[in-house]
Amino acid sequence: ADALLEIRNLSIDFGSPRGNIHALRNVSLELPAGQVLGIVGESGSGKSTLASAVMGLLAENAQVTAGSIVFERRNLLTLTHRARRSLMGDRLSMIFQDPMTALNPVRTIESQMIDIQHHEERRRSAKRSRAVDMLKRVGIPDPQSRIGNYPHQFSGGMRQRICIAMALLVKPALLIADEPTTALDATLEVQIIHLLKDLQREIDCSILFVSHHLGVVAELCDRVAVMYAGEVVEQGAVRDIFHKPGHPYTRALLDCDPGRIKQRTRNLPTIPGEVPSLLGTKEGCIFRPRCPHAFDRCVHETPGEYRVAADQIARCHLLDRVGMVAA
Ligand code: ATP
Ligand code: SF4
Ligand code: MG
Secondary structure (H helix, E strand, O other): OOEEEEEEEEEEEEOOOOOOEEEEEEEEEEEEOOOEEEEEOOOOOOHHHHHHHHHOOOOOOEEEEEEEEEEOOEEHHHOOHHHHHHHHHHOEEEEOOOHHHOOOOOOOHHHHHHHOOOOOOOOHHHHHHHHHHHHHHOOOOOHHHHOOOOHHHOOHHHHHHHHHHHHHHOOOOEEEEEOOOOOOOHHHHHHHHHHHHHHHHHHOOEEEEEOOOHHHHHHHOOEEEEEEOOEEEEEEEHHHHHHOOOOHHHHHHHOOOHHHHHOOOOOOOOOOOOOOOOEOOOOOOOOHHHOOOOOOHHHHOOOOEEEEEOOEEEEOHHHHHOOOEEO
Protein backbone atom coordinates (compact mmCIF):
# COMPACT_ATOMS: atom_id res chain seq x y z
CA ALA A 1 0.00 0.00 0.00
CA ASP A 2 1.09 3.55 -0.66
CA ALA A 3 2.03 5.68 2.29
CA LEU A 4 -0.19 8.71 2.90
CA LEU A 5 2.89 10.76 3.72
CA GLU A 6 6.35 9.91 2.53
CA ILE A 7 9.33 12.06 3.39
CA ARG A 8 12.44 11.25 1.42
CA ASN A 9 15.99 12.41 2.21
CA LEU A 10 14.81 15.76 3.49
CA SER A 11 17.48 18.28 4.50
CA ILE A 12 16.67 21.76 5.79
CA ASP A 13 19.04 24.58 6.77
CA PHE A 14 18.35 27.81 8.59
CA GLY A 15 20.48 30.78 7.61
CA SER A 16 22.14 32.42 10.61
CA PRO A 17 24.91 34.98 11.19
CA ARG A 18 27.19 32.15 12.33
CA GLY A 19 26.58 30.10 9.21
CA ASN A 20 23.98 27.56 8.14
CA ILE A 21 22.22 25.61 10.87
CA HIS A 22 21.56 22.08 9.61
CA ALA A 23 18.22 21.51 11.35
CA LEU A 24 17.29 18.41 9.35
CA ARG A 25 19.73 16.06 7.70
CA ASN A 26 18.67 13.38 5.29
CA VAL A 27 15.39 12.56 7.01
CA SER A 28 13.23 9.78 5.55
CA LEU A 29 9.90 8.80 7.09
CA GLU A 30 6.73 7.04 6.12
CA LEU A 31 3.24 7.38 7.51
CA PRO A 32 0.67 4.83 6.30
CA ALA A 33 -2.97 5.96 6.08
CA GLY A 34 -4.92 5.63 9.30
CA GLN A 35 -1.86 5.44 11.58
CA VAL A 36 -0.36 7.68 14.22
CA LEU A 37 3.36 8.45 13.92
CA GLY A 38 5.13 9.92 16.94
CA ILE A 39 8.21 12.11 16.60
CA VAL A 40 10.37 12.21 19.73
CA GLY A 41 13.71 13.77 20.49
CA GLU A 42 15.22 16.33 22.80
CA SER A 43 14.81 20.07 22.39
CA GLY A 44 16.43 21.32 19.19
CA SER A 45 16.46 17.93 17.47
CA GLY A 46 14.33 19.24 14.58
CA LYS A 47 10.83 18.02 15.41
CA SER A 48 9.06 21.33 14.79
CA THR A 49 11.12 21.96 11.68
CA LEU A 50 9.85 18.67 10.31
CA ALA A 51 6.21 19.40 11.23
CA SER A 52 6.41 22.93 9.79
CA ALA A 53 7.92 21.67 6.56
CA VAL A 54 4.96 19.35 6.02
CA MET A 55 2.54 22.18 6.79
CA GLY A 56 4.37 24.65 4.56
CA LEU A 57 4.98 26.90 7.56
CA LEU A 58 8.77 27.06 7.56
CA ALA A 59 10.42 30.29 8.73
CA GLU A 60 11.66 32.81 6.15
CA ASN A 61 15.30 31.90 6.69
CA ALA A 62 14.69 28.20 6.09
CA GLN A 63 16.01 26.51 2.99
CA VAL A 64 15.16 23.03 1.81
CA THR A 65 18.49 21.81 0.46
CA ALA A 66 17.37 18.32 -0.57
CA GLY A 67 14.53 15.85 -0.54
CA SER A 68 10.81 15.59 -1.03
CA ILE A 69 7.61 15.46 1.01
CA VAL A 70 5.06 13.39 -0.87
CA PHE A 71 1.50 13.59 0.42
CA GLU A 72 -1.23 11.74 -1.45
CA ARG A 73 1.25 11.29 -4.31
CA ARG A 74 2.04 15.00 -4.67
CA ASN A 75 5.31 16.62 -3.64
CA LEU A 76 4.30 19.35 -1.20
CA LEU A 77 7.59 21.17 -1.77
CA THR A 78 6.78 21.94 -5.40
CA LEU A 79 3.07 22.78 -5.08
CA THR A 80 1.87 26.19 -6.14
CA HIS A 81 0.76 28.51 -3.39
CA ARG A 82 -2.81 28.05 -4.45
CA ALA A 83 -2.75 24.26 -4.58
CA ARG A 84 -1.22 24.22 -1.12
CA ARG A 85 -3.86 26.54 0.29
CA SER A 86 -6.68 24.36 -0.90
CA LEU A 87 -4.96 21.29 0.53
CA MET A 88 -4.52 22.94 3.92
CA GLY A 89 -8.14 23.63 4.61
CA ASP A 90 -9.18 20.24 3.41
CA ARG A 91 -6.75 17.31 3.55
CA LEU A 92 -4.22 18.65 6.04
CA SER A 93 -4.69 20.42 9.34
CA MET A 94 -2.64 21.25 12.39
CA ILE A 95 -2.86 21.77 16.14
CA PHE A 96 -0.18 23.67 18.02
CA GLN A 97 1.23 23.69 21.53
CA ASP A 98 -0.33 27.10 22.18
CA PRO A 99 -3.98 27.17 21.08
CA MET A 100 -3.80 30.94 20.68
CA THR A 101 -1.50 30.39 17.69
CA ALA A 102 -4.53 29.09 15.83
CA LEU A 103 -7.34 31.11 17.40
CA ASN A 104 -8.13 34.71 16.58
CA PRO A 105 -8.60 36.53 19.92
CA VAL A 106 -11.02 39.14 18.57
CA ARG A 107 -13.48 36.81 16.85
CA THR A 108 -16.02 34.43 18.33
CA ILE A 109 -15.50 30.68 18.19
CA GLU A 110 -18.63 30.49 16.05
CA SER A 111 -17.34 32.75 13.28
CA GLN A 112 -13.95 30.98 13.28
CA MET A 113 -15.53 27.54 13.09
CA ILE A 114 -17.81 28.60 10.28
CA ASP A 115 -14.94 30.18 8.39
CA ILE A 116 -12.88 27.02 8.50
CA GLN A 117 -15.63 25.26 6.54
CA HIS A 118 -15.33 27.80 3.70
CA HIS A 119 -14.75 25.17 1.05
CA GLU A 120 -17.95 23.32 1.94
CA GLU A 121 -21.12 24.17 0.11
CA ARG A 122 -23.44 24.27 3.04
CA ARG A 123 -25.72 26.88 4.47
CA ARG A 124 -24.41 28.92 7.36
CA SER A 125 -26.92 27.33 9.71
CA ALA A 126 -25.73 23.86 8.72
CA LYS A 127 -22.12 24.87 9.28
CA ARG A 128 -23.03 26.24 12.67
CA SER A 129 -24.77 23.08 13.74
CA ARG A 130 -21.81 20.95 12.59
CA ALA A 131 -19.57 23.21 14.68
CA VAL A 132 -21.82 22.82 17.72
CA ASP A 133 -21.78 19.03 17.29
CA MET A 134 -18.03 19.01 17.09
CA LEU A 135 -17.69 21.16 20.20
CA LYS A 136 -19.96 18.76 22.04
CA ARG A 137 -17.85 15.88 20.75
CA VAL A 138 -14.65 17.35 22.22
CA GLY A 139 -16.35 17.99 25.55
CA ILE A 140 -17.21 21.69 25.58
CA PRO A 141 -20.15 22.08 27.96
CA ASP A 142 -23.25 23.83 26.64
CA PRO A 143 -21.79 24.34 23.15
CA GLN A 144 -25.03 25.79 21.78
CA SER A 145 -24.51 28.98 23.76
CA ARG A 146 -20.74 28.84 24.39
CA ILE A 147 -20.03 28.87 20.66
CA GLY A 148 -20.80 32.60 20.72
CA ASN A 149 -17.92 33.24 23.16
CA TYR A 150 -14.45 34.59 22.46
CA PRO A 151 -11.29 32.49 22.99
CA HIS A 152 -10.31 34.28 26.24
CA GLN A 153 -13.59 33.19 27.82
CA PHE A 154 -12.34 29.59 27.85
CA SER A 155 -9.63 27.91 29.95
CA GLY A 156 -6.40 26.72 28.32
CA GLY A 157 -7.60 23.11 28.24
CA MET A 158 -10.92 24.14 26.69
CA ARG A 159 -9.13 26.26 24.09
CA GLN A 160 -7.04 23.24 23.07
CA ARG A 161 -10.24 21.19 22.74
CA ILE A 162 -11.67 23.92 20.52
CA CYS A 163 -8.56 23.81 18.33
CA ILE A 164 -8.92 20.05 18.00
CA ALA A 165 -12.58 20.52 17.06
CA MET A 166 -11.58 23.07 14.42
CA ALA A 167 -8.77 20.95 13.03
CA LEU A 168 -11.06 17.95 12.70
CA LEU A 169 -14.10 19.77 11.35
CA VAL A 170 -12.59 19.58 7.91
CA LYS A 171 -12.09 15.80 8.27
CA PRO A 172 -8.43 15.97 7.27
CA ALA A 173 -6.54 12.95 5.97
CA LEU A 174 -3.56 14.09 8.01
CA LEU A 175 -3.48 15.98 11.29
CA ILE A 176 -0.18 17.43 12.41
CA ALA A 177 0.08 17.98 16.15
CA ASP A 178 3.16 19.73 17.51
CA GLU A 179 3.25 19.10 21.27
CA PRO A 180 -0.47 19.84 21.66
CA THR A 181 -0.58 18.76 25.31
CA THR A 182 2.74 20.04 26.63
CA ALA A 183 1.19 23.16 28.17
CA LEU A 184 -1.58 21.23 29.93
CA ASP A 185 -1.50 19.54 33.31
CA ALA A 186 -1.24 15.76 33.45
CA THR A 187 -4.97 15.07 33.95
CA LEU A 188 -5.99 17.27 31.04
CA GLU A 189 -3.27 15.72 28.94
CA VAL A 190 -4.68 12.22 29.46
CA GLN A 191 -8.15 13.43 28.49
CA ILE A 192 -6.91 15.15 25.35
CA ILE A 193 -4.89 12.11 24.27
CA HIS A 194 -7.90 9.85 24.66
CA LEU A 195 -10.02 12.32 22.76
CA LEU A 196 -7.49 12.47 19.92
CA LYS A 197 -7.30 8.69 19.75
CA ASP A 198 -11.10 8.35 19.61
CA LEU A 199 -11.48 11.02 16.94
CA GLN A 200 -8.61 9.62 14.91
CA ARG A 201 -10.36 6.24 14.76
CA GLU A 202 -13.71 7.82 14.03
CA ILE A 203 -12.52 10.10 11.23
CA ASP A 204 -9.94 7.54 10.12
CA CYS A 205 -7.22 10.13 9.68
CA SER A 206 -3.48 9.86 10.23
CA ILE A 207 -1.64 11.89 12.84
CA LEU A 208 1.93 13.14 12.91
CA PHE A 209 2.37 13.66 16.62
CA VAL A 210 5.36 15.57 17.99
CA SER A 211 6.03 14.92 21.66
CA HIS A 212 8.50 14.97 24.52
CA HIS A 213 6.51 12.38 26.41
CA LEU A 214 7.41 8.76 25.86
CA GLY A 215 4.34 7.65 27.82
CA VAL A 216 2.02 9.60 25.56
CA VAL A 217 3.73 8.21 22.47
CA ALA A 218 3.43 4.67 23.84
CA GLU A 219 -0.26 5.21 24.34
CA LEU A 220 -1.25 7.11 21.22
CA CYS A 221 1.13 6.11 18.44
CA ASP A 222 1.47 3.09 16.17
CA ARG A 223 4.91 4.06 14.93
CA VAL A 224 7.63 6.31 16.29
CA ALA A 225 10.63 8.15 14.86
CA VAL A 226 13.42 9.08 17.26
CA MET A 227 15.29 12.24 16.29
CA TYR A 228 18.73 13.30 17.38
CA ALA A 229 20.44 16.49 16.22
CA GLY A 230 18.44 16.74 13.02
CA GLU A 231 18.59 13.07 12.06
CA VAL A 232 16.16 10.20 12.51
CA VAL A 233 18.29 7.64 14.32
CA GLU A 234 15.59 5.01 14.71
CA GLN A 235 12.03 4.45 13.50
CA GLY A 236 9.42 1.75 13.42
CA ALA A 237 6.56 0.13 15.31
CA VAL A 238 6.16 1.52 18.83
CA ARG A 239 5.88 -1.88 20.45
CA ASP A 240 9.10 -3.14 18.83
CA ILE A 241 11.11 -0.03 19.60
CA PHE A 242 9.92 0.34 23.18
CA HIS A 243 10.43 -3.35 23.78
CA LYS A 244 13.80 -3.66 22.10
CA PRO A 245 15.43 -0.38 21.04
CA GLY A 246 18.10 -0.77 18.37
CA HIS A 247 19.95 2.54 18.76
CA PRO A 248 22.01 3.52 21.83
CA TYR A 249 20.22 6.89 22.00
CA THR A 250 16.77 5.27 22.06
CA ARG A 251 18.05 2.81 24.63
CA ALA A 252 19.29 5.66 26.81
CA LEU A 253 15.89 7.35 26.58
CA LEU A 254 14.11 4.18 27.58
CA ASP A 255 16.66 3.04 30.15
CA CYS A 256 15.14 5.19 32.79
CA ASP A 257 12.77 3.22 34.99
CA PRO A 258 10.13 1.70 32.68
CA GLY A 259 7.47 2.49 35.29
CA ARG A 260 8.15 6.14 34.65
CA ILE A 261 7.28 5.79 30.98
CA LYS A 262 3.87 4.45 31.96
CA GLN A 263 3.47 7.36 34.35
CA ARG A 264 3.98 9.62 31.36
CA THR A 265 7.33 11.17 32.04
CA ARG A 266 6.85 14.88 31.49
CA ASN A 267 10.13 15.23 29.70
CA LEU A 268 12.66 13.05 28.03
CA PRO A 269 15.32 11.90 30.48
CA THR A 270 18.56 13.82 30.28
CA ILE A 271 21.52 12.02 28.87
CA PRO A 272 25.05 12.95 29.89
CA GLY A 273 27.16 14.92 27.44
CA GLU A 274 26.64 17.89 25.21
CA VAL A 275 24.14 18.41 22.40
CA PRO A 276 26.16 18.71 19.19
CA SER A 277 26.30 21.97 17.27
CA LEU A 278 24.22 21.95 14.11
CA LEU A 279 26.70 24.19 12.30
CA GLY A 280 29.15 22.89 9.71
CA THR A 281 29.56 19.40 8.34
CA LYS A 282 29.80 16.34 10.52
CA GLU A 283 32.01 13.35 10.16
CA GLY A 284 31.05 9.98 11.58
CA CYS A 285 28.09 9.32 13.87
CA ILE A 286 26.39 12.42 15.32
CA PHE A 287 25.72 10.61 18.58
CA ARG A 288 29.36 9.60 19.10
CA PRO A 289 30.31 12.28 21.69
CA ARG A 290 27.60 10.95 24.00
CA CYS A 291 27.58 7.30 23.04
CA PRO A 292 28.79 4.80 25.65
CA HIS A 293 29.48 2.22 22.92
CA ALA A 294 31.38 4.34 20.39
CA PHE A 295 34.28 2.60 18.66
CA ASP A 296 36.82 3.55 16.01
CA ARG A 297 34.48 3.19 13.05
CA CYS A 298 32.07 5.76 14.56
CA VAL A 299 34.63 8.56 14.24
CA HIS A 300 34.79 8.88 10.47
CA GLU A 301 32.01 6.82 8.98
CA THR A 302 28.34 7.87 9.04
CA PRO A 303 26.28 4.83 10.02
CA GLY A 304 23.76 3.51 7.50
CA GLU A 305 20.34 2.07 8.22
CA TYR A 306 19.91 -1.46 9.51
CA ARG A 307 16.75 -3.47 9.82
CA VAL A 308 16.34 -4.53 13.44
CA ALA A 309 12.83 -6.00 13.11
CA ALA A 310 10.17 -6.24 10.39
CA ASP A 311 9.13 -2.63 11.02
CA GLN A 312 12.16 -1.19 12.83
CA ILE A 313 15.17 0.55 11.35
CA ALA A 314 18.11 2.09 13.20
CA ARG A 315 21.31 3.90 12.22
CA CYS A 316 24.24 2.52 14.18
CA HIS A 317 27.47 0.70 13.31
CA LEU A 318 26.92 -1.73 16.18
CA LEU A 319 24.07 -3.30 14.23
CA ASP A 320 26.46 -4.15 11.43
CA ARG A 321 28.77 -5.77 13.98
CA VAL A 322 26.04 -8.09 15.18
CA GLY A 323 25.18 -9.02 11.61
CA MET A 324 21.97 -7.04 11.01
CA VAL A 325 21.00 -6.56 7.40
CA ALA A 326 21.26 -3.12 5.80
CA ALA A 327 17.81 -1.59 5.28
P1 ATP B 1 11.72 21.77 20.88
O1 ATP B 1 11.56 20.41 21.53
O2 ATP B 1 12.45 22.71 21.79
O3 ATP B 1 10.45 22.32 20.35
P2 ATP B 1 12.48 20.96 18.21
O4 ATP B 1 12.92 19.55 18.17
O5 ATP B 1 11.11 21.29 17.78
O6 ATP B 1 12.75 21.54 19.67
P3 ATP B 1 13.29 22.80 16.13
O7 ATP B 1 12.44 23.92 16.60
O8 ATP B 1 12.87 22.06 14.93
O9 ATP B 1 13.55 21.77 17.33
O10 ATP B 1 14.75 23.39 15.90
C1 ATP B 1 15.81 22.65 15.33
C2 ATP B 1 17.05 23.53 15.29
O11 ATP B 1 16.86 24.59 14.37
C3 ATP B 1 17.38 24.20 16.63
O12 ATP B 1 18.78 24.25 16.75
C4 ATP B 1 16.80 25.56 16.48
O13 ATP B 1 17.51 26.50 17.27
C5 ATP B 1 17.02 25.85 15.00
N1 ATP B 1 16.01 26.76 14.45
C6 ATP B 1 14.67 26.56 14.40
N2 ATP B 1 14.06 27.58 13.75
C7 ATP B 1 15.05 28.45 13.38
C8 ATP B 1 15.07 29.68 12.66
N3 ATP B 1 13.97 30.22 12.17
N4 ATP B 1 16.28 30.26 12.48
C9 ATP B 1 17.42 29.71 12.94
N5 ATP B 1 17.45 28.55 13.60
C10 ATP B 1 16.29 27.92 13.82
FE1 SF4 C 1 27.24 4.87 19.14
FE2 SF4 C 1 28.79 4.28 17.06
FE3 SF4 C 1 26.26 3.50 17.10
FE4 SF4 C 1 26.86 6.06 16.80
S1 SF4 C 1 27.33 4.41 15.37
S2 SF4 C 1 25.29 5.25 18.09
S3 SF4 C 1 28.65 6.25 18.11
S4 SF4 C 1 27.90 2.84 18.48
MG1 MG D 1 9.43 22.13 18.72
